[in-house]
Amino acid sequence: MPQAEKLRDIEDAGRSDLTLRNALLDAAMPPPSGLSPNAVRLAKNAIIDGLGVALAGAHDAAPVRARRALAQLGGGGHSLIWGTTDRSSIADAVFVNSVAEHTLAWDDYTLPMSGHSTAVLLPVCSALADECGSSGLDVLDAFLAGYEINGRLGDLLGGGHYGRGWHSTSTIGVIGAAVSASRLLGLDRETTWNAMGIAASAAGGFQGNFGSMTKSMHAGQAARAGLTASYLARSGVDANASWLVSPTGYLALMGSRTADQLDCPMPADGPADLVIEGEWGLVIKPYSCCGSAQPMIRAIVTLMDDNEIDAVDITAIDVHVDPAVMALLVYERPQSPLEARFCLPYLAAVAALDRAVGPDQFTAAALDRADVARLMSRVTSTADLDNPQSARHRAEVTVRTRDRHFTIVTDVAEGHPSAPMSDVARRRKFDQGALQVLSRDRADQLFLALDSIEALDHWASASQLLEP
Numbered sequence: 001m002p003q004a005e006k007l008r009d010i011e012d013a014g015r016s017d018l019t020l021r022n023a024l025l026d027a028a029m030p031p032p033s034g035l036s037p038n039a040v041r042l043a044k045n046a047i048i049d050g051l052g053v054a055l056a057g058a059h060d061a062a063p064v065r066a067r068r069a070l071a072q073l074g075g076g077g078h079s080l081i082w083g084t085t086d087r088s089s090i091a092d093a094v095f096v097n098s099v100a101e102h103t104l105a106w107d108d109y110t111l112p113m114s115g116h117s118t119a120v121l122l123p124v125c126s127a128l129a130d131e132c133g134s135s136g137l138d139v140l141d142a143f144l145a146g147y148e149i150n151g152r153l154g155d156l157l158g159g160g161h162y163g164r165g166w167h168s169t170s171t172i173g174v175i176g177a178a179v180s181a182s183r184l185l186g187l188d189r190e191t192t193w194n195a196m197g198i199a200a201s202a203a204g205g206f207q208g209n210f211g212s213m214t215k216s217m218h219a220g221q222a223a224r225a226g227l228t229a230s231y232l233a234r235s236g237v238d239a240n241a242s243w244l245v246s247p248t249g250y251l252a253l254m255g256s257r258t259a260d261q262l263d264c265p266m267p268a269d270g271p272a273d274l275v276i277e278g279e280w281g282l283v284i285k286p287y288s289c290c291g292s293a294q295p296m297i298r299a300i301v302t303l304m305d306d307n308e309i310d311a312v313d314i315t316a317i318d319v320h321v322d323p324a325v326m327a328l329l330v331y332e333r334p335q336s337p338l339e340a341r342f343c344l345p346y347l348a349a350v351a352a353l354d355r356a357v358g359p360d361q362f363t364a365a366a367l368d369r370a371d372v373a374r375l376m377s378r379v380t381s382t383a384d385l386d387n388p389q390s391a392r393h394r395a396e397v398t399v400r401t402r403d404r405h406f407t408i409v410t411d412v413a414e415g416h417p418s419a420p421m422s423d424v425a426r427r428r429k430f431d432q433g434a435l436q437v438l439s440r441d442r443a444d445q446l447f448l449a450l451d452s453i454e455a456l457d458h459w460a461s462a463s464q465l466l467e468p
Contacts, residue, residue: 017242017244017245020156020244020245021193021241021244023152024149024152024153024196024244025189025192025193027145027148027149027152028145028146028148028149028179028182028183028192028196029145029183029189029192030141030144030145030148035137035140035141035144036274036277038277039144039274039276039277040140040454042276042277042281042282043140043143043144043147043276044140044450044451044453044454045282045284045426046108046117046118046122046143046147046276046282046284047118047122047139047140047143047450047453048426048430048447048450048451049107049108049118049284049426049429049430050101050107050108050118050119050122051082051122051430051433051434051446051450051466052429052430052431052432052433052434053101053104053106053107053433054082054083054097054100054101054107054122054123054433055082055083055100055433055434055436055437055438055466056104056106056359056432056433056434056436057099057100057101057102057103057104057106057433058081058082058083058084058100058436058437059083059084059436059437060100060103060104061103061213062099062100062103062213062216062217063081063096063097063099063100063103063216065213066095066096066099066217066220067081067084067086067088067096070088070092070095070096071088075088075089075092076088076089077089077090077092077093079092079093079094079127079130079131080093080127080130080463080464080466080467081093081096081097082097082100082123082466082467083100083436083437083438083466083467083468084437084467084468085467085468090127090128090131090227091224091227091228092224093123093127094123094124094127094220094223094224094227095123095220095221095223095224096220097122097123097126097127097223098119098120098123098124098216098219098220098222098223098224099216099217099219099220100216101118101119101122101123101219102116102119102169102215102216102218102219102220103213103216104288104359104362105285105288105289105290105341106285106287106288106358106359106433107119107285108282108283108284108285108415109283109285109291110147110150110151110154110275110276110280110281110282110283111154111280111283111389111392112150112151112152112154112155112275112278112280112281113150113151113153113154113168113169113172113173113176113275114154114159114161114162114168114172115150115154115162115167115168115169115170115172115173116169116173116219117146117147117150117151117169117173117176118143118147119169119173119219119223120146120169120170120173120174120176120177120219120222120223120226121142121143121146121147121150121173121176121177121180121223122143123223124146124177124180124181124223124226124227125139125142125143125146125180125184126139126459126463127227128142128180128181128184128185128227129142129184129459129460129463130459130460130463132184132185133458133460134184134458134459135456135457135458135459136452136453136454136455136456136457136458136459136462137453137454137456138184138459139184139453139459140453140454141183142179142180142181142183142184143180144274144276145179145180145183146176146177146179146180146183147176147274147275147276148274148275148276149175149176149179149196150172150173150175150176150275151275151276151278151281152275153172153175153176154168154172156251156255157172157251157254157255158255159389160255161254161255163324165206165207165208166205166206166207166254167205167206167207167209167210167215167218169205169218169219169222170203170204170205170218170219170221170222171203171204171205171222171254172203173219173222173223173226174199174200174202174203174221174222174223174225174226174229175196175199175200175203175226176226177199177222177223177225177226177227177229178192178195178196178198178199178225178226178227178229178230178233179192179195179196179226180226181195181226181227181229181230181231182195182196182230182233185230185231185234187230187233187234191233191234192230192233193239193241194233194237194238194239195229195230195232195233195234195239196229196239196243197238197239197240197241197243197244198229198232198233198237198239199225199226199229199230200239200243200244200249200250201239201243202221202222202225202226202228202229203222203250203254204218204221205218205221205222207328210290210328210330210342211330211331211334211336211338211339211341211342212338213338215338278417279390279417279418280390280416280417281417282417283412283415283416283417284415284421284426284429285413285415286298286413286414286415286421286425286429287347287357287358287413288341288357288358288359288361288362289340289341289342289347289357289362290328290329290341290342291393292321292324292325292328292329292392292393293325293329293344293347293393294393294412294413294415295393295394295395295410295411295412295413296319296321296325296344296347296348296351296393296395296397296410297347297348297351297357297413298410298412298413298414299395299396299397299408299409299410300317300348300351300352300397300399301351301355301356302408302410303397303399303406303408304351304352304355304399305355307399307404307406309352309399309401309406311352311353311371311375313401313402314352314375314378314399314400314401315378315400315401315402316378316379316380316398316399316400317348317349317352317375317378317379317380317397317398317399317400318380318382318397318398318400319344319348319379319380319381319382319395319396319397320381320382320383320384320385320395320396320397321344321381321382321383321385321393321394321395321396322383322385322386322387322392322393322394323383324387324392325383325392325393325395326344326381326383328342329342329343329344329347329381330342331343331346332345333345333376334346334367336367337362337363337364337366337367338362340361340362340366340367341362344379344381345376345377345379345381346367346372346376348375348376348379348381348397349372349375349376349379350366350372352375352399353371353372353375358432359432391411391412393411393412394409394410394411395409395410396408396409397409397410427447430443430447431443431447434446434447437468438465438468439468442465442468445465446462446465446466449461449462449465450462
Protein backbone atom coordinates (compact mmCIF):
# COMPACT_ATOMS: atom_id res chain seq x y z
CA MET A 1 0.00 0.00 0.00
CA PRO A 2 1.46 3.43 -0.90
CA GLN A 3 2.66 5.50 2.01
CA ALA A 4 0.15 8.25 1.25
CA GLU A 5 -2.70 5.82 1.92
CA LYS A 6 -1.17 4.70 5.21
CA LEU A 7 -0.88 8.09 6.90
CA ARG A 8 -2.98 8.84 9.96
CA ASP A 9 -4.11 12.25 11.13
CA ILE A 10 -3.57 13.75 14.55
CA GLU A 11 -7.17 14.18 15.68
CA ASP A 12 -7.11 16.87 18.35
CA ALA A 13 -4.91 18.77 20.74
CA GLY A 14 -5.86 16.55 23.65
CA ARG A 15 -4.40 13.50 21.94
CA SER A 16 -1.45 15.14 20.20
CA ASP A 17 1.10 14.72 22.96
CA LEU A 18 0.40 11.07 23.68
CA THR A 19 -0.20 10.12 20.04
CA LEU A 20 2.99 11.70 18.81
CA ARG A 21 5.02 10.35 21.68
CA ASN A 22 3.81 6.78 21.14
CA ALA A 23 4.19 6.99 17.36
CA LEU A 24 7.74 8.28 17.59
CA LEU A 25 8.74 5.77 20.26
CA ASP A 26 7.28 2.95 18.20
CA ALA A 27 9.42 4.14 15.30
CA ALA A 28 12.46 4.49 17.55
CA MET A 29 12.07 1.01 19.04
CA PRO A 30 10.85 -1.31 16.26
CA PRO A 31 10.79 -5.06 16.85
CA PRO A 32 13.66 -6.92 15.16
CA SER A 33 11.14 -8.49 12.77
CA GLY A 34 10.30 -4.97 11.60
CA LEU A 35 13.33 -4.77 9.29
CA SER A 36 12.02 -5.51 5.82
CA PRO A 37 14.48 -6.89 3.22
CA ASN A 38 14.04 -3.72 1.17
CA ALA A 39 14.80 -1.46 4.15
CA VAL A 40 17.88 -3.54 4.96
CA ARG A 41 19.05 -3.27 1.34
CA LEU A 42 18.65 0.49 1.33
CA ALA A 43 20.31 0.89 4.73
CA LYS A 44 23.30 -1.11 3.50
CA ASN A 45 23.52 1.09 0.41
CA ALA A 46 23.50 4.17 2.64
CA ILE A 47 26.17 2.77 4.95
CA ILE A 48 28.46 1.67 2.11
CA ASP A 49 28.09 5.02 0.38
CA GLY A 50 28.52 6.93 3.63
CA LEU A 51 31.76 5.21 4.59
CA GLY A 52 33.20 5.67 1.11
CA VAL A 53 32.38 9.37 1.25
CA ALA A 54 33.77 9.69 4.78
CA LEU A 55 37.07 8.12 3.75
CA ALA A 56 37.26 10.51 0.79
CA GLY A 57 36.81 13.42 3.19
CA ALA A 58 38.96 12.13 6.05
CA HIS A 59 41.91 14.36 5.18
CA ASP A 60 39.95 17.38 4.01
CA ALA A 61 40.69 20.64 5.81
CA ALA A 62 37.56 20.63 7.99
CA PRO A 63 38.05 17.27 9.76
CA VAL A 64 41.82 17.78 9.99
CA ARG A 65 41.33 21.12 11.75
CA ALA A 66 38.60 19.65 13.92
CA ARG A 67 40.98 16.90 15.04
CA ARG A 68 43.62 19.50 15.86
CA ALA A 69 41.20 21.57 17.92
CA LEU A 70 39.88 18.59 19.86
CA ALA A 71 43.41 17.40 20.60
CA GLN A 72 44.19 20.82 22.06
CA LEU A 73 41.18 20.47 24.33
CA GLY A 74 42.59 17.23 25.69
CA GLY A 75 41.02 13.80 25.73
CA GLY A 76 42.28 10.52 24.42
CA GLY A 77 40.59 7.19 24.03
CA HIS A 78 40.35 4.17 21.79
CA SER A 79 37.68 5.11 19.20
CA LEU A 80 38.99 5.24 15.64
CA ILE A 81 39.10 8.39 13.54
CA TRP A 82 38.21 6.89 10.15
CA GLY A 83 40.88 6.93 7.47
CA THR A 84 43.66 7.56 10.00
CA THR A 85 45.52 5.67 12.69
CA ASP A 86 44.41 8.22 15.30
CA ARG A 87 42.15 7.31 18.19
CA SER A 88 40.21 9.49 20.58
CA SER A 89 37.26 9.50 22.92
CA ILE A 90 34.05 8.11 21.48
CA ALA A 91 32.45 11.58 21.50
CA ASP A 92 35.36 13.19 19.64
CA ALA A 93 35.55 10.33 17.12
CA VAL A 94 31.86 10.65 16.39
CA PHE A 95 32.28 14.39 15.87
CA VAL A 96 35.25 14.16 13.50
CA ASN A 97 33.92 11.20 11.50
CA SER A 98 30.63 12.99 10.97
CA VAL A 99 32.46 16.12 9.80
CA ALA A 100 34.53 13.99 7.40
CA GLU A 101 31.40 12.40 5.94
CA HIS A 102 29.71 15.76 5.36
CA THR A 103 32.64 17.94 4.33
CA LEU A 104 32.64 17.12 0.59
CA ALA A 105 28.85 17.56 0.22
CA TRP A 106 28.88 14.09 -1.35
CA ASP A 107 26.81 12.30 1.29
CA ASP A 108 23.25 11.09 0.72
CA TYR A 109 20.15 12.99 1.78
CA THR A 110 16.44 12.44 2.36
CA LEU A 111 13.70 14.95 1.67
CA PRO A 112 11.28 13.99 4.46
CA MET A 113 14.03 15.32 6.70
CA SER A 114 15.41 17.83 4.17
CA GLY A 115 18.82 16.79 5.42
CA HIS A 116 21.65 14.29 5.56
CA SER A 117 20.74 11.45 7.91
CA THR A 118 23.61 9.10 7.24
CA ALA A 119 26.33 11.66 7.94
CA VAL A 120 24.98 12.09 11.47
CA LEU A 121 23.76 8.58 12.27
CA LEU A 122 26.49 6.36 10.86
CA PRO A 123 29.41 7.69 12.96
CA VAL A 124 27.25 7.28 16.10
CA CYS A 125 26.19 3.74 15.19
CA SER A 126 29.71 2.65 14.28
CA ALA A 127 31.53 4.05 17.32
CA LEU A 128 28.91 2.87 19.78
CA ALA A 129 28.69 -0.57 18.18
CA ASP A 130 32.46 -0.88 18.60
CA GLU A 131 32.09 0.18 22.23
CA CYS A 132 29.24 -2.24 22.97
CA GLY A 133 30.42 -5.21 20.90
CA SER A 134 27.29 -4.99 18.76
CA SER A 135 26.55 -7.06 15.67
CA GLY A 136 26.06 -5.86 12.13
CA LEU A 137 22.34 -6.44 12.48
CA ASP A 138 22.33 -4.26 15.60
CA VAL A 139 23.90 -1.47 13.56
CA LEU A 140 21.28 -1.79 10.82
CA ASP A 141 18.53 -1.75 13.43
CA ALA A 142 19.85 1.37 15.18
CA PHE A 143 20.58 3.15 11.91
CA LEU A 144 17.07 2.56 10.58
CA ALA A 145 15.47 3.63 13.87
CA GLY A 146 17.30 6.97 13.79
CA TYR A 147 16.58 7.38 10.09
CA GLU A 148 12.87 6.82 10.68
CA ILE A 149 12.76 9.41 13.45
CA ASN A 150 14.54 11.97 11.26
CA GLY A 151 11.98 11.49 8.51
CA ARG A 152 8.97 11.64 10.82
CA LEU A 153 10.20 14.78 12.53
CA GLY A 154 10.82 16.32 9.12
CA ASP A 155 7.19 15.58 8.21
CA LEU A 156 5.98 17.13 11.45
CA LEU A 157 8.04 20.29 11.10
CA GLY A 158 7.08 20.70 7.46
CA GLY A 159 8.99 22.41 4.68
CA GLY A 160 8.84 25.76 6.44
CA HIS A 161 11.52 24.66 8.91
CA TYR A 162 14.17 24.28 6.21
CA GLY A 163 12.66 27.13 4.22
CA ARG A 164 13.31 29.55 7.09
CA GLY A 165 17.01 28.71 7.00
CA TRP A 166 17.48 25.97 9.58
CA HIS A 167 19.97 23.23 8.68
CA SER A 168 17.87 20.12 9.25
CA THR A 169 20.90 17.84 9.19
CA SER A 170 21.68 19.31 12.59
CA THR A 171 18.34 20.47 14.01
CA ILE A 172 16.58 17.18 13.26
CA GLY A 173 19.58 14.86 12.99
CA VAL A 174 20.55 15.43 16.61
CA ILE A 175 17.35 13.68 17.74
CA GLY A 176 17.81 10.83 15.29
CA ALA A 177 21.34 10.39 16.61
CA ALA A 178 19.99 10.13 20.15
CA VAL A 179 17.56 7.45 19.00
CA SER A 180 20.26 5.40 17.25
CA ALA A 181 22.49 5.63 20.31
CA SER A 182 19.63 4.76 22.67
CA ARG A 183 18.83 1.71 20.57
CA LEU A 184 22.39 0.39 20.77
CA LEU A 185 22.54 1.14 24.51
CA GLY A 186 19.31 -0.80 25.03
CA LEU A 187 17.43 2.06 26.69
CA ASP A 188 13.74 1.63 27.52
CA ARG A 189 10.93 3.82 26.17
CA GLU A 190 10.93 6.41 28.94
CA THR A 191 14.71 6.77 28.91
CA THR A 192 14.77 7.01 25.13
CA TRP A 193 12.12 9.75 25.26
CA ASN A 194 14.30 11.64 27.74
CA ALA A 195 17.31 11.22 25.44
CA MET A 196 15.30 12.65 22.55
CA GLY A 197 14.21 15.61 24.68
CA ILE A 198 17.75 16.30 25.85
CA ALA A 199 18.94 16.14 22.23
CA ALA A 200 16.17 18.52 21.14
CA SER A 201 17.61 21.20 23.40
CA ALA A 202 20.92 20.89 21.52
CA ALA A 203 19.28 21.46 18.11
CA GLY A 204 20.98 24.19 16.10
CA GLY A 205 22.67 25.08 12.83
CA PHE A 206 21.57 27.47 10.08
CA GLN A 207 22.06 27.76 6.34
CA GLY A 208 23.82 31.09 6.70
CA ASN A 209 26.98 29.04 7.30
CA PHE A 210 26.68 27.07 4.04
CA GLY A 211 29.79 27.48 1.92
CA SER A 212 32.06 27.33 4.97
CA MET A 213 33.61 24.60 7.10
CA THR A 214 31.00 25.24 9.76
CA LYS A 215 28.37 23.49 7.62
CA SER A 216 30.12 20.17 8.14
CA MET A 217 30.60 21.01 11.83
CA HIS A 218 26.80 21.07 12.09
CA ALA A 219 26.73 17.34 11.33
CA GLY A 220 29.48 16.66 13.86
CA GLN A 221 27.77 18.69 16.56
CA ALA A 222 24.49 16.86 15.99
CA ALA A 223 26.13 13.44 16.11
CA ARG A 224 28.06 14.16 19.30
CA ALA A 225 25.13 15.89 21.02
CA GLY A 226 22.78 13.02 20.20
CA LEU A 227 25.27 10.48 21.52
CA THR A 228 25.81 12.56 24.68
CA ALA A 229 22.05 12.88 25.21
CA SER A 230 21.62 9.11 25.28
CA TYR A 231 24.37 8.75 27.89
CA LEU A 232 22.87 11.54 29.97
CA ALA A 233 19.45 9.90 29.86
CA ARG A 234 20.93 6.54 30.80
CA SER A 235 22.54 8.24 33.80
CA GLY A 236 19.16 9.54 34.98
CA VAL A 237 18.96 13.01 33.43
CA ASP A 238 15.37 13.69 32.43
CA ALA A 239 13.63 16.00 29.97
CA ASN A 240 10.19 17.57 30.14
CA ALA A 241 7.75 14.89 29.05
CA SER A 242 6.12 17.47 26.73
CA TRP A 243 9.35 18.71 25.16
CA LEU A 244 7.91 18.02 21.71
CA VAL A 245 4.53 19.76 21.83
CA SER A 246 4.58 22.26 24.69
CA PRO A 247 3.88 25.91 23.72
CA THR A 248 7.60 26.58 24.05
CA GLY A 249 8.71 23.15 22.87
CA TYR A 250 10.50 21.78 19.83
CA LEU A 251 7.62 21.86 17.33
CA ALA A 252 6.42 25.29 18.38
CA LEU A 253 9.83 26.90 18.11
CA MET A 254 11.30 24.94 15.19
CA GLY A 255 8.09 24.47 13.26
CA SER A 256 6.09 27.51 14.41
CA ARG A 257 3.23 25.27 15.50
CA THR A 258 1.77 24.33 18.85
CA ALA A 259 -0.05 21.14 19.72
CA ASP A 260 -3.48 22.54 18.85
CA GLN A 261 -2.24 23.54 15.39
CA LEU A 262 -0.89 20.15 14.39
CA ASP A 263 -2.49 18.79 11.28
CA CYS A 264 0.50 16.91 9.97
CA PRO A 265 -0.05 13.18 9.25
CA MET A 266 2.29 10.60 10.64
CA PRO A 267 3.42 7.50 8.77
CA ALA A 268 1.50 4.40 9.78
CA ASP A 269 3.13 1.93 12.12
CA GLY A 270 4.50 -1.29 10.81
CA PRO A 271 7.54 -2.64 8.98
CA ALA A 272 6.40 -1.75 5.46
CA ASP A 273 7.08 1.54 3.74
CA LEU A 274 9.57 3.06 6.13
CA VAL A 275 10.89 6.57 5.51
CA ILE A 276 14.00 5.18 3.81
CA GLU A 277 11.74 3.32 1.36
CA GLY A 278 9.79 6.42 0.32
CA GLU A 279 9.82 8.46 -2.88
CA TRP A 280 12.70 10.61 -1.62
CA GLY A 281 13.73 8.32 1.22
CA LEU A 282 17.37 7.79 0.21
CA VAL A 283 19.02 9.93 -2.45
CA ILE A 284 22.63 8.96 -3.17
CA LYS A 285 24.60 11.79 -4.74
CA PRO A 286 26.63 11.26 -7.91
CA TYR A 287 28.05 14.80 -7.63
CA SER A 288 30.05 16.35 -4.80
CA CYS A 289 27.94 19.47 -4.28
CA CYS A 290 24.60 20.78 -3.03
CA GLY A 291 21.75 18.35 -3.67
CA SER A 292 19.60 21.06 -5.24
CA ALA A 293 22.05 21.33 -8.16
CA GLN A 294 22.24 17.62 -8.99
CA PRO A 295 19.45 17.51 -11.64
CA MET A 296 20.96 20.54 -13.42
CA ILE A 297 24.35 18.85 -13.58
CA ARG A 298 22.83 15.64 -14.89
CA ALA A 299 20.99 17.65 -17.55
CA ILE A 300 24.18 19.35 -18.75
CA VAL A 301 26.22 16.16 -18.81
CA THR A 302 23.42 14.40 -20.72
CA LEU A 303 23.21 17.16 -23.33
CA MET A 304 26.97 17.22 -23.78
CA ASP A 305 27.25 13.46 -24.18
CA ASP A 306 24.14 12.80 -26.26
CA ASN A 307 24.86 15.59 -28.72
CA GLU A 308 28.66 15.32 -28.77
CA ILE A 309 29.06 18.99 -27.90
CA ASP A 310 32.57 20.36 -27.54
CA ALA A 311 32.71 22.74 -24.59
CA VAL A 312 34.82 25.24 -26.54
CA ASP A 313 31.87 25.72 -28.93
CA ILE A 314 29.41 26.72 -26.19
CA THR A 315 28.18 30.30 -26.43
CA ALA A 316 25.64 30.10 -23.59
CA ILE A 317 24.20 27.83 -20.94
CA ASP A 318 20.72 28.90 -19.81
CA VAL A 319 19.39 27.35 -16.59
CA HIS A 320 15.85 27.67 -15.22
CA VAL A 321 15.11 26.42 -11.69
CA ASP A 322 12.71 26.88 -8.80
CA PRO A 323 13.41 29.79 -6.41
CA ALA A 324 14.03 27.18 -3.70
CA VAL A 325 17.12 26.07 -5.61
CA MET A 326 18.48 29.58 -6.02
CA ALA A 327 17.97 30.18 -2.30
CA LEU A 328 20.71 27.58 -1.70
CA LEU A 329 23.05 28.27 -4.61
CA VAL A 330 23.89 31.73 -3.33
CA TYR A 331 27.47 32.26 -4.56
CA GLU A 332 28.05 33.89 -7.94
CA ARG A 333 31.87 33.92 -7.96
CA PRO A 334 33.23 31.38 -5.48
CA GLN A 335 36.31 32.24 -3.47
CA SER A 336 36.85 28.72 -2.10
CA PRO A 337 36.00 25.11 -2.99
CA LEU A 338 33.35 25.19 -0.24
CA GLU A 339 31.62 28.16 -1.85
CA ALA A 340 31.95 26.54 -5.28
CA ARG A 341 29.71 23.69 -4.14
CA PHE A 342 26.93 26.28 -3.80
CA CYS A 343 27.65 28.26 -6.98
CA LEU A 344 25.40 27.52 -9.96
CA PRO A 345 27.62 29.06 -12.67
CA TYR A 346 30.67 27.16 -11.44
CA LEU A 347 28.80 23.85 -11.24
CA ALA A 348 27.35 24.31 -14.71
CA ALA A 349 30.75 25.19 -16.17
CA VAL A 350 32.68 22.22 -14.75
CA ALA A 351 29.83 19.88 -15.67
CA ALA A 352 30.09 20.98 -19.29
CA LEU A 353 33.89 20.96 -19.39
CA ASP A 354 34.66 17.81 -17.40
CA ARG A 355 31.45 15.77 -17.57
CA ALA A 356 32.15 15.26 -13.88
CA VAL A 357 31.53 17.16 -10.65
CA GLY A 358 33.51 15.22 -8.07
CA PRO A 359 36.14 16.05 -5.46
CA ASP A 360 38.68 16.80 -8.22
CA GLN A 361 36.54 19.75 -9.35
CA PHE A 362 36.77 21.37 -5.90
CA THR A 363 40.39 22.25 -5.40
CA ALA A 364 42.18 25.58 -5.39
CA ALA A 365 43.70 24.70 -8.77
CA ALA A 366 40.28 23.91 -10.24
CA LEU A 367 38.94 27.29 -9.15
CA ASP A 368 41.83 29.02 -10.96
CA ARG A 369 41.19 27.34 -14.33
CA ALA A 370 40.85 29.86 -17.16
CA ASP A 371 38.46 27.65 -19.14
CA VAL A 372 36.13 27.41 -16.14
CA ALA A 373 36.13 31.18 -15.64
CA ARG A 374 35.44 31.74 -19.33
CA LEU A 375 32.48 29.35 -19.41
CA MET A 376 31.07 30.64 -16.11
CA SER A 377 30.62 34.03 -17.75
CA ARG A 378 28.34 32.38 -20.30
CA VAL A 379 26.00 30.81 -17.76
CA THR A 380 22.71 32.51 -16.93
CA SER A 381 20.26 31.33 -14.31
CA THR A 382 16.61 32.23 -13.83
CA ALA A 383 14.47 31.23 -10.84
CA ASP A 384 11.13 31.11 -12.67
CA LEU A 385 9.99 27.49 -12.34
CA ASP A 386 7.20 26.58 -9.92
CA ASN A 387 8.05 22.99 -9.24
CA PRO A 388 6.03 20.60 -7.08
CA GLN A 389 7.65 19.25 -3.93
CA SER A 390 8.13 15.90 -5.67
CA ALA A 391 10.38 17.61 -8.24
CA ARG A 392 11.59 20.64 -6.29
CA HIS A 393 15.08 20.52 -7.85
CA ARG A 394 13.86 20.15 -11.44
CA ALA A 395 16.02 22.07 -13.93
CA GLU A 396 15.41 23.19 -17.50
CA VAL A 397 18.73 23.60 -19.29
CA THR A 398 19.57 24.92 -22.76
CA VAL A 399 23.09 24.64 -24.14
CA ARG A 400 23.79 26.91 -27.10
CA THR A 401 26.55 26.85 -29.68
CA ARG A 402 27.01 29.18 -32.63
CA ASP A 403 24.61 27.30 -34.86
CA ARG A 404 22.67 24.93 -32.61
CA HIS A 405 20.88 24.76 -29.28
CA PHE A 406 19.72 21.81 -27.18
CA THR A 407 17.20 21.83 -24.31
CA ILE A 408 16.37 19.24 -21.67
CA VAL A 409 14.28 19.14 -18.50
CA THR A 410 15.56 16.90 -15.72
CA ASP A 411 13.71 16.16 -12.49
CA VAL A 412 16.27 14.11 -10.59
CA ALA A 413 19.85 12.96 -10.86
CA GLU A 414 21.11 9.40 -10.88
CA GLY A 415 20.92 8.10 -7.33
CA HIS A 416 17.33 9.17 -6.74
CA PRO A 417 14.98 6.23 -5.98
CA SER A 418 13.31 6.74 -9.38
CA ALA A 419 16.71 6.68 -11.11
CA PRO A 420 18.82 4.42 -8.89
CA MET A 421 22.55 4.06 -9.32
CA SER A 422 23.64 0.77 -10.78
CA ASP A 423 25.64 -1.58 -8.59
CA VAL A 424 28.66 -0.79 -10.76
CA ALA A 425 28.23 2.98 -10.29
CA ARG A 426 27.79 2.65 -6.52
CA ARG A 427 30.91 0.50 -6.27
CA ARG A 428 32.83 2.96 -8.43
CA LYS A 429 31.87 5.81 -6.10
CA PHE A 430 32.82 3.78 -3.02
CA ASP A 431 36.22 2.97 -4.51
CA GLN A 432 36.80 6.59 -5.48
CA GLY A 433 36.50 7.51 -1.82
CA ALA A 434 37.97 4.48 -0.06
CA LEU A 435 41.08 4.29 -2.22
CA GLN A 436 42.06 7.77 -1.05
CA VAL A 437 43.30 6.18 2.16
CA LEU A 438 43.01 2.38 1.88
CA SER A 439 44.89 -0.16 -0.20
CA ARG A 440 42.94 -1.94 -2.92
CA ASP A 441 42.94 -5.16 -0.91
CA ARG A 442 41.67 -3.44 2.24
CA ALA A 443 39.01 -1.51 0.31
CA ASP A 444 37.78 -4.78 -1.21
CA GLN A 445 37.64 -6.41 2.22
CA LEU A 446 35.68 -3.47 3.62
CA PHE A 447 33.18 -3.47 0.78
CA LEU A 448 32.55 -7.21 1.11
CA ALA A 449 32.07 -6.89 4.88
CA LEU A 450 29.63 -4.00 4.48
CA ASP A 451 27.74 -5.79 1.73
CA SER A 452 26.88 -8.54 4.22
CA ILE A 453 26.45 -6.42 7.35
CA GLU A 454 23.53 -8.45 8.63
CA ALA A 455 25.78 -11.52 8.83
CA LEU A 456 28.49 -9.86 10.93
CA ASP A 457 28.62 -11.21 14.47
CA HIS A 458 30.68 -8.16 15.43
CA TRP A 459 30.48 -4.81 13.67
CA ALA A 460 34.13 -4.28 14.61
CA SER A 461 35.15 -6.82 11.98
CA ALA A 462 34.10 -4.19 9.43
CA SER A 463 34.98 -0.99 11.28
CA GLN A 464 38.55 -2.07 11.96
CA LEU A 465 39.10 -2.00 8.19
CA LEU A 466 38.55 1.79 8.23
CA GLU A 467 42.07 2.22 9.59
CA PRO A 468 44.72 2.44 6.86
